[in-house]
Amino acid sequence: MSGPGPAAPEAGDGRRGRPRSAAADTAIVEAVLRLIEEGASIGDLSMEGIARAAGVGKATVYRRWSGKNALLLDVIRSLDDDLPPARGVSVRDDLVAMLEHLRHRGLVKRHSAVFRTVLTHVQAQPDVWREYHDTVIRARREAMHAVLRRGIDRGEIRDDREIDVLADLFVGPMLARALLDERKALPEGLAEQIVDTVLEGVRPRP
Amino acid sequence: MSGPGPAAPEAGDGRRGRPRSAAADTAIVEAVLRLIEEGASIGDLSMEGIARAAGVGKATVYRRWSGKNALLLDVIRSLDDDLPPARGVSVRDDLVAMLEHLRHRGLVKRHSAVFRTVLTHVQAQPDVWREYHDTVIRARREAMHAVLRRGIDRGEIRDDREIDVLADLFVGPMLARALLDERKALPEGLAEQIVDTVLEGVRPRP
Amino acid sequence: MSGPGPAAPEAGDGRRGRPRSAAADTAIVEAVLRLIEEGASIGDLSMEGIARAAGVGKATVYRRWSGKNALLLDVIRSLDDDLPPARGVSVRDDLVAMLEHLRHRGLVKRHSAVFRTVLTHVQAQPDVWREYHDTVIRARREAMHAVLRRGIDRGEIRDDREIDVLADLFVGPMLARALLDERKALPEGLAEQIVDTVLEGVRPRP
Amino acid sequence: MSGPGPAAPEAGDGRRGRPRSAAADTAIVEAVLRLIEEGASIGDLSMEGIARAAGVGKATVYRRWSGKNALLLDVIRSLDDDLPPARGVSVRDDLVAMLEHLRHRGLVKRHSAVFRTVLTHVQAQPDVWREYHDTVIRARREAMHAVLRRGIDRGEIRDDREIDVLADLFVGPMLARALLDERKALPEGLAEQIVDTVLEGVRPRP
DNA sequence: TTATAACCGAGACGGTACGTCATGTCTTCTC
């Protein structure tokens, strides 16, 4: 995968003309992040304003991204590349690591603000949402599936449930907290709590 | 609480002049629903277009709602009044009923489209989102808490977990499916599957 | 003829809605005149700038005129309505009056600057130029023809030349001075000089 | 004066480096002429488009001319060098030859289109217009003055009028036709008709 | 022969203006 970033300039031939300024790339993405962190709600994010904040001409933005959606999609993808959680010793540890990663994303201001803003914006555009879904979400889901399958193979996870449902049992609660609650609703130890409770069930243990 | 609907006209005194047309109220809300069902993405929803589709002047809309957010918030609330799930015989049945209600909302076109659209729109506006959170979400969450507390009292639910976490264990998975997956990801029997698996845990049963 | 002014609002029926602000009409046209008098060359005249100078939204301008050409065409027409020269006692007096009128237009700063600027702009757009030609120029030409025909009937003007050519013999010299020379090239007495010389011919009189 | 053509490259010293491509010079000027003949109105003439049509980089144009005005001014000057009318046997013949030259310029598509386009464009820029005036127009005017002075010396032209006025009496009518009328308004024999009528006057001859 | 320097086409750069559209407010007429 090529990683996040602006669309390549048609990479046709011998690359003629003045090359695109990497500084402009950075300035634009940073401007978006800065604006969001400064509390810009989604409606406040205009291409006009982004270009202004980046000290860049509008055309320079449109040369790289086809519109606001494509830009925001890249911004959120840029935050996604950080740390794919490594493989731990037990399935329980892997699950905790994955949820802990999600939790941290929800806590770091830059991540949580950007995620909420961009998620809500992008979700409203079916095609852009599909693009996001097919890259970011799918990759994340497959990582989760791999962990679960390993657990099933090892006998640590029951094998009579669809793997999709199992995955959502772990991811869903963290998502609900992050989306529907305040940021303070993501306390230390939440990942472990979710993982352990889902593993053991909520019926009282004898 | 006054329930969903347009803001009262300042109900100051003897209510003089031509009374507000109830037909206009209906026409406006119906126009929003129709537009969304016809596939309007969120960006297509403009006050201009809503008034036009309702055959109503813009001022008539603004007289009732302070802006697009307030209008949409009322629209989503109007869909929420339908069927508060009744109390079943066991806690498990109550939980299934609540999730089944959520699942249906995700399946019915009007509900799912409106919910996604409006949620998306409203969430981006902090104050409006808070309003939505403090009425709709809180009420729903408290219903869930009541069910869970009953289960704890009866000994059907373990009592060593925070009730908020427990609630999200049930609601989260359904929300994740509804938000992140296709509509087809909400098959018959999903509510039971989630409830039973969370109750029993995902560890293999002996 | 309806006279200069912004396009009527489709004058369909009972004229509903808020009527257009006459103040805006005035402000826009005055802003154009002011900008030109302040030395704006043609390239400096932008709809953006005109609206700004008039303290008016762009849409308010576009609601009245379809574009810059239509607006400038109206501006120039507004300057044209001044004083259709009255009928004098002799043909020679009529001709002098007409040329004197042209000469004054070239001298008054507002007129000359606007005329040059707008004429220049309008002439470059074939369709707009045609419109200008078919209204302003044609009317002026026909007035001149009427004068000349009266002269021919009276025996004061030779009848062996096309009337178009005769007209241009009088108008052309003044136009050449106004267009090709400095403003100082339109001295007092020029109209008389042209008319008399053309009438008598440039051959030495015996 | 060195005649029309792009600005010399600062002619400093021993002229090092790759010399400018004469082909580019030609291509640019030809591109302008072609675009105008193809019906480009003045607004359609952009440096961007000119460079594109000439198959040349924008910098190559700007290296030769300081801007659009300077380029167009050179284009029109390039059309002006053609055929200075020769000296005939009588003053009347000289005048006819000069006006016939003007008439032809108005008839040939390339000339008339370019002239109108460039004149209108250049006239709006005071300094560029002055440049045009001081070279092209002045030269032409002085040729006319020379003819007229010869006529005065010979006794063929009256000597009680300013020579400027006399010149405009001949040039003005042709200019008026060319600028204000259709191209068809420049019929064969028009030059003779103007010259003879101005010479003899428009009063009926006894 | 090898620098050196100005040229070349291409195209990115920060700007400005285009003409359209939506915002929320206001103004007028009709019911």
Add this chain to the structure above:
DNA sequence: GAGAAGACATGACGTACCGTCTCGGTTATAA
């Protein structure tokens, strides 16, 4: 006084062109 209509100032939309700049390359003269 409510309602429909629509004008109002504001400001973002995405495109085009401005004049400058920067790239990889070419083509001359000067060392």
